[in-house]
C-alpha cells in the first residue's frame with residue numbers, strides 16, 4: 001500500500017516546498033520509491049529546489065490533456081534514482097486541473113511508488129483542494145509565528161472535514177535563542193494550539209537557503225547540519241521508527257543534551 | 270482574571286454596543302424518537318430579511334464539522350431524516366450528504382422537502398420522500414424568530430479551529446478547545462470544557478443573564494448580550510475554571526468554584 005501525503009500550510013513561504021524536497025529525498029535514500037508531485041500550478045518551484053528544472057519536458061497538465069503518458073512526464077533524478085518528480089505547468093492557470101483529475105493522477109502513481117508527496121500551494125482555494133484531493137495523510141508545515149499557526153489551524157480543520165485524519169506537524173525555522181528569550185513561540189506552544197502530533201522541528205538555518213539556491217536539497221549533501229538531520233529524522237518517523245527529537249538548543253561544543261526541553265511530549269492526542 | 274469569587278475581577282470593558290447579531294441558521298442535527306433529524310438552513314431569506322448565504326461547499330463543510338463534533342452523542346446506524354426545507358439538492362449533493370453520514374455510521378433514510386426537483390432527485394436515489402408544501406415547511410421551520418423558548422442545548426466534542434463559527438439559538442456546551450480565530454455565538458449560555466481562546470458571545474439575542482464558563486479563560490473577546498470585554502494583556506500565571514457574567518459595571522469574571530452559591 002502506498003502512502004499519499006500532502007504537504008500544506010495555509011500561509012505562504014513557510015517551507016512547504018523545501019520540506020517536500022528534503023523529506024522526499026530522505027525517504028528515497030532509505031530505499032523507498034518516491035514520487036514528489038508539484039501541485040502548485042502556476043507557481044511551480046519544486047523542480048528548482050530539486051535542481052531538475054532543465055529536465056522537464058512534459059507536465060501534469062500534458063498528462064491530463066492526453067498529450068503524453070504519465071511515465072513520460074515523470075522527471076528522474078540521477079543523484080537519487082529512487083525519486084521522480086511530476087512537474088506542474090508553469091504557465092497555465094490553476095483552474096486547468098480539477099480535484100478529480102488530481103485523484104486520478106495520484107492513484108496512477110500509487111501503482112508504482114510507495115510514497116507520494118504532494119507539494120501544496122499556499123491558501124485554501126482551488127489549488128489547495130486539488131493538492132489534498134488524492135491524499136490520505138497530511139504534513140502541516142508552520143513557522144512559530146502567530147499568523148502561520150492560525151492559518152495552519154484553519155487548514156487542519158479543513159483537512160479533518162475532508163476526512164484526512166492522519167495529520168502531523170512540522171515546525172520550521174525555529175530560532176532557539178529567540179525562544180529562550182521569549183521572543184518566539186516554542187514548539188510546545190505551537191503544539192498546544194494545533195493539538196496534532198509533531199513529526200519534526202527544523203531550525204532556522206541559512207544553509208537551507210543556500211541549498212535551495214543551488215538546487216540541491218540539504219539532505220543530499222555531506223554536511224551534517226542540524227536541519228539536514230532533522231529532515232532525515234522526519235523520514236525515519238514517517239517510516240514508523242521512533243526517533244528522539246533533536247535538541248536544537250545544543251551549543252556547538254557538544255553540551256549535555258536537553259532533548260525534552262523544547263519538545264517534551266505532551267499527553268495530547 | 271484570577272481573583273476569587275468574593276472579589277470579582279474587573280475586565281476591561283469596551284463601551285460601545287456591538288452590532289446586533291443576526292443568526293443565520295446552521296446545519297443542525299437533532300435526536301428525536303429513534304431517529305436523527307438533519308436540518309438544513311433554508312435557502313430563502315430568514316424572517317428578519319437577512320439572507321442565508323450558505324453555499325453548497327460551506328453547507329457541506331458545516332455538515333462534516335457537526336458530524337465530527339457530534340458523533341459520540343447519538344447511536345450508530347440510527348436512521349437519519351433529512352429536513353431539506355426549500356433547498357434545491359441534486360442527486361450528487363444528496364449522495365455527498367449520504368456519504369458524510371455513513372462515514373459517521375449514520376444512514377440517510379428519508380427526505381423532507383418543499384421542492385419538487387429535490388423530491389425527484391431523492392426518489393431517484395431510492396430514499397423515501399415527503400414533499401411538503403412550502404407553507405407547511407415554513408410552519409415547521411425550527412426556531413422561527415418570534416418570542417420562542419431557546420432551542421435545546423447543543424453539545425459538541427471537538428477542537429474549534431480557526432475560521433469555524435458555531436451559532437446556536439440556545440445554550441452551547443463544547444468539550445474541547447476554542448482556538449484563536451474561531452467563535453461561538455449562542456442565545457443561551459456558553460460552557461467550554463477546555464481552553465477558551467477565541468471569541469464567544471452568550472445571550473446574543475440580548476439576554477444579559479447568560480453566562481460564559483471555561484476551564485481556562487484566555488478569550489480574544491467575550492460578549493454577553495450587548496456587553497463586550499477583552500482579556501487582560503497579560504495572561505495569569507495560573508488558570509482555574511472561571512465564569513463571566515454581567516454586572517452593572519460590565520462583564521466580570523469570577524472563579525467558578527462556589528460561583529452559583531455566592532452570586533446575589
Ligand SMILES: Nc1ncnc2c1ncn2[C@@H]1O[C@H](COP(=O)(O)OP(=O)(O)OP(=O)(O)O)[C@@H](O)[C@H]1O
Nearest residue numbers: 012013014015016017018122203204205208209212
Ligand atoms: N529552516 C529554514 N531555514 C532557513 N530558511 C528556510 C528554512 N525553510 C525554508 N526556508 C526559506 O524560506 C523560503 C520559503 O521556503 P519555501 O519555498 O519552501 O516555502 P513554501 O511554503 O513552499 O512557499 P510557497 O507558499 O510560496 O509555496 C525559501 O527561501 C527557503 O529557502
Ligand SMILES: [Mg+2]
Nearest residue numbers: 016017040120
Ligand atoms: Mg512552495
